[in-house]
Amino acid sequence: MRPTTLVFPIDEHNRILLGCKKRGFGQGKYNGFGGKIEPGETFRQCAVRELYEESGLVANPQDLECVALFDFQFPFDETLTHISYTYVVRTFTGDVKETDEMESRWIPIDEIPYEHMWSGDREWIPQLLKGDKLVGIIAFDRDNSGVDLMKLNIVDEVMESELVARIDAYIEENTEDL
Numbered sequence: 225m226r227p228t229t230l231v232f233p234i235d236e237h238n239r240i241l242l243g244c245k246k247r248g249f250g251q252g253k254y255n256g257f258g259g260k261i262e263p264g265e266t267f268r269q270c271a272v273r274e275l276y277e278e279s280g281l282v283a284n285p286q287d288l289e290c291v292a293l294f295d296f297q298f299p300f301d302e303t304l305t306h307i308s309y310t311y312v313v314r315t316f317t318g319d320v321k322e323t324d325e326m327e328s329r330w331i332p333i334d335e336i337p338y339e340h341m342w343s344g345d346r347e348w349i350p351q352l353l354k355g356d357k358l359v360g361i362i363a364f365d366r367d368n369s370g371v372d373l374m375k376l377n378i379v380d381e382v383m384e385s386e387l388v389a390r391i392d393a394y395i396e397e398n399t400e401d402l
C-alpha cells in the first residue's frame with residue numbers, strides 16, 4: 225500500500241469533522257479524511273486533495289499542522305501495512321458535503337464516537353487534541369482490527385518527507401515491468 229495522509233479539521237467551536245466511510249478500507253468507521261499519495265504529490269498536496277474529495281472542505285497545504293506519523297502495521301496481512309502522515313487543520317473554506325466516500329458531520333470533541341472508529345484511535349486522538357505530536361507504530365492483530373502493540377513517542381516536531389512520492393513516481397517511470 226502506498227503511503228497515506230489523514231486530516232482532522234477542527235472548527236472555531238472546537239468541533240472535529242469526522243466522516244463515516246461508505247466504502248473501501250475502514251468502511252463503516254468514522255475517521256478523518258485521507259488516502260493514498262499519488263505519484264508526484266507531496267504529502268501535504270495529497271492531504272488537501274483528499275480532504276476536498278472526501279469532505280468538500282478546501283485548505284491550503286501550508287495551513288496544515290503535521291501532528292503525527294503513524295506506521296500502521298498489519299503483520300497478518302502485509303498488503304494493509306502503511307504509513308500515514310496525520311494533520312490537523314483549523315483554516316479552511318468551502319462547505320461540508322456528502323461524497324461518494326464519506327458522510328461527514330461536525331462533532332464536539334467530547335462526543336467523538338470511538339466505538340465506531342479504528343481501535344487505537346481512542347488512545348491517540350485525545351493526545352493529538354491536547355497538542356501532543358506523535359511518531360510511532362500501531363500494530364494490529366490477526367483479525368486486522370484489534371491493536372496488538374502501540375508504541376508512540378511524543379516529539380517536538382514531526383519530520384515531514386517531501387520526497388517519498390517523487391521517488392515513487394521516478395521508480396514507476398523508470399522501471400520496466402518484470
Ligand SMILES: COc1nc(N)nc2c1ncn2[C@H]1C[C@H](O)[C@@H](COP(=O)(O)OP(=O)(O)OP(=O)(O)O)O1
Pocket residue numbers: 228229230231248249250255256257258259260261296308325342344345
Ligand atoms: C488502522 O488505524 C487507522 N486509524 C485511523 N484513524 N485511520 C487510519 C488507520 N489506518 C488507515 N487510516 C487512514 C489513513 C488514510 O487516510 C486512510 C486509508 O487510506 P486508503 O488509501 O486505503 O483509503 P482510500 O480512501 O480507500 O484511498 P484512496 O482514496 O486513495 O483510494 O485511512
